[in-house]
Amino acid sequence: MKTPDSELDYIKAKNKVEKLKRFYTHFAVYFVINTVITAVKIMHNLKNGETFNEAFFDFATIITWLVWGIAIALHAFSVFGLPLILGEDWEERKIEKLMNDELQNE
Incomplete structure (x- = not known):
């Protein structure tokens, strides 16, 4: 049987895991999408006669990685x-404060 404290601890841990999961997903999407964009831009620039260094260090490619x-x-x-x-x-402190403020305003 779960006590209220252990249930609260479980909810907190689950929230932290969800935040971590969202971050890791965001990072994976960032890495994969930017890698594909970079590869496409390099191939396009190479076809236009640029050297690999010119194609790789293109400002548009770098800014894509930087902004994201x-x-x-x-x-x-x-x-x-x-x-x-x-x-x-x-x-937890912020939630408690907001709840107390709400009770005082009633």
């Missing part, structure tokens, strides 16, 4: 960095 990379970095920070800065129980 910033989004990945922000996602990683929200999953891994925020708990380090705000504390592991930040969400």
